[in-house]
Amino acid sequence: MRKSLVMKVRESLTRHAQMKIEQTFVDFRNAVNDWINISINNGWITTRKLQKYGYKQLREKYPKLYSAVLLEAMDVAIGILKSSKSQKTIPKFDSDIICFKNQTYKLHNSGIIVPLCGERTYIPLYIPKKFRKYLLNYKLGRLTIFKKNNWYYVSISVNIEPPQRNPTNVIGVDLGVHNLVVVADAKGRELLRILGDEIIEYKELLEEKYARKQKYFNKILKKDCYCGNGYKNYSKYINHCIAKKVVEIAKKYNAIIVLENLKKIKGKSKNMRKLFRKWCYYDLIQKIEYKAKENGIPILKINPRNTSKTCSRCEYVNKKLKNERIFMCPNCGLEIDRDLNAAINIAKKGLMKLSSPTSPISLLRKECNEI
Ligand SMILES: [Zn+2]
Structure with a gap:
């Protein structure tokens, strides 16, 4: 590499x-x-x-x-x-x-x-x-x-040659707005939570400041003029820190990182597009992928379908779920934080994909035959 x-x-x-x-x-x-x-x-x-x-x-x-x-x-x-x-x-x-x-x-x-x-x-x-x-x-x-x-x-x-690893665990990473990142393992343990509201609020503030500054410059110079955009550096810096933390956790638990394949949801719904404007998730994912590769940690991408609507205990799909912060399962009565629930589901889906015999990722399985 x-x-x-x-x-x-x-x-x-x-x-x-x-x-x-x-x-x-x-x-x-x-x-x-x-x-x-x-x-x-x-x-x-x-x-x-x-x-x-x-x-x-x-x-x-x-x-x-x-x-x-x-x-x-x-x-x-x-x-x-x-x-x-x-x-x-x-x-x-x-x-x-x-x-x-x-x-x-x-x-x-x-x-x-x-x-x-x-x-x-x-x-x-x-x-x-x-x-x-x-x-x-x-x-x-x-x-x-x-x-x-x-x-x-x-x-x-x-x-550089990334270190050889034999992962024996999986961690699921859920990305969102309220919580920028929640990381959990398949057993339901929460390993990391980064609150997004304040971070995004600050980013929007910088964006606004930048837009105002730009407008002012354009007015006095009567042409397009670049005046630096601090919010991009800010977002990149935050993403760098988050990616570092996620990879550290993967190292600590000797785990594979499971992410949602965002390409499959991009542009599908208005809400999703809105979400992608709020924060640069692609940059974050790229940074996680890069740092994982550098440390020899495999990455697995799963289909994001229903990850937040499924109960992480009994696998019941709660289609009625709207924007509640708490996921309540009408089937088994589980009450759990919505994003944590999603992160557990992502980890579980990753585990399932790894253990299915028809899995296209036999290479990965070889690397972690203990799972
Ligand atoms: Zn349930």
Whole structure:
């Protein structure tokens, strides 16, 4: 599994080094565009064969670019050509980016040494503590230097191997508005509850503030103007924290995470669409999936049908359930918090899917044959 470590370049970067980076940005950008043109002139080549057609010529044109960097520019050009859908317009590369293969750079005293225009240059980095173990223990991949809001950043991709696990449990995750998240196991234990009302209220407040600010800007500048949207960062941050907690619980109970397959309900009812506007659940699910993968925890998606209307004790389906917070079972008399009930049902459905012989997820079953 690939992970990108993005690190900010320290302010102690020398002027000379900064100049070198800027020069290389220009050369690299031009080289990518030249590769694109060479490919197109020779019949839209999108393989490494392209090297044959232009290497010599570009080597002369950019004598200061290291040959490995020039070839990396070719790979970027190939990537762009492959992803450009129509062959009618010539794609253009105009980013401030330089890429390096793993053999061309090396780590040095909390920084890196990279071959920039004509010389190897030291770039000091802010390396967060949690990145050090990746940098020291894993195989390092491609390195990218890029510029954003006048800051330089370095991104290094590493190949990490998630730990092997043998899950012996399942946990169900229910997502909602009143409770953003409720996590429970199939035995009915509540493991986590995150109240959503206040979080969503605050998000809406930020949204409103943003809209007002935007309106004001548009008025005085008489055009569309971007003024930053704090609420998106806020939602992402909250989602990050929730995902971290959910994965921690899965680790603690050695469990598989069971989620509702939201694709099956998307757009079906007005209420659902309303719900999806309230909070970015897709982002939350993506974050849970990513962090689970990183930790070697399998994820299982189940059909969300009736998860909140079914009694988690006797499986009676209460079709009359509206918006009550408490689920009352007319069959067995169970009274239980609505979202907890749903989370238990999700966990149970996951368990059932795992143990059914026709299950398409035999791979998962192999991983957790104890269930
Ligand atoms: Zn019941």
